[in-house]
Amino acid sequence: MAFWDNLWPRRAQFESSNALTSSIVLTKRQHTVSLGKQGALSGNLRVNLSWQMRTSDIRGRSRQGGRLLRPMEFFKPEPVQAHTQGMVNVDLDLGCMYELKDGTRGVVQPLGNLLGDLNSPPYIRLSGDDRFGAPSGETLYVNIDQREQFKRLLFFVYIYDQTPAFDRTHAKVTLYPGNGPSIEIELDEHAPEARSCAVFTMENVKDDLIVRREVKFVYGFQSELDRMYGYGMQWGRGYKSKT
Template sequence: MAFWDGLLRGRSAQFDTGSAATNSISLTKRHPTVSLTKQGAATGHLRVNLSWRMRTSDIEGRSRQSGLLRHPFKLFQPDVVQAHTQGMVNVDLDLGCLYELTDGAKGVVQPLGGFFGSTNEPPYVRLSGDDRFGSGSGETVYVNLDHHAEIKRMLFFVYIYDQTPAFDRTHALVTLFPSSGPRVEIELDERAPQARSCAVFTMENVKGELTVRREVKFVYGFQAELDRLYGWGLQWGRGYKSKL
């Protein structure tokens, strides 16, 4: 019993990430905010990246673990890839940003509608492209913080474009890469099986100090519901992506 128990513990330890990553800050419920100004990171280009991969451990992991306890020699057999199961649903996550500038201008940067923005002129926010498959690079939004005095607030959000609400089947991570100082990581780690959108974080300019606050609030609608939740006051219509 102790021998197999030790093998199982040793195998799971290979996947232990913990908090040993260097030069990074994780925003959590207990520690939700960080000041980019105090970190000396309120200038240059801020890179905001969304990456994700499909979660299969919830469905396959429990059955596999129980199977290993009954048949421990299966520990040494390779995993069988299960296609066309609930655990392998393809999810198209999109990264977007609601912005409000100090002159009162408001809008959105997102793949839908081709609102890719610009870093050299208002709104000083630009989306690099649309990743429909969760590739290694993910989706990235650039913010030109050299114009942070003209930025009042921003809300970065993630939504599922297709008709399958499946946030609970993805491992999604939003990472902020300032021009200097540590990166900031926010995991979308709460379960919301029916949610279609998630407000990830806000960035506000309060008396010249640029502060990032973790939100991770899931909603069952799309951008219009996030708009109402945070009081942006924009008019929304249905949008579509071009076919590949």
């Protein structure tokens, strides 16, 4: 009885957490949300990519026997940052393909130093390139005050020039509007050989911005995502600076 007496109060506390009520989680069943209905059509939208690994992905199940001696430990994941010693090299990058109302198409991404601009076209800006999965992650900013300029946006994540490890990388993209709740999308599908993932789209529909969860993995890179969504751009081999 002592075990369950300790467990149930923790579960009740977890269910009443403000973190659950202050965010919207997009899933396969509930895959769209209107920023207009959330009162989030002003200011800058912050789109953040973060990821972590679990020690079980690195060291196997060698510690599970010890967990049986401490039952409560069984319910606790063991997250470690992606730069932890002994971890395979994983460098996740966040990018955005865009099509503006005037027909302009392009991409904002670390490759090629295509960082964009927040106050002039494309009104999207990449801040930093996190190569280690730090808690801050990578962030794209979108100037929602210029939403009338947008036709459609595709936000994607890809693994840069390293071992495909989406199946071991617990990645999440979170949208933080200037107003309203945050929006979370987890890259929770199993695609061990994939190198890229279309995470979500954002489309201008009658001056509203509709966010749609995609989470579609592909085994190629940006050009394959482009073909899937019909942006029609020309792609070449790109590199990131070493600094």
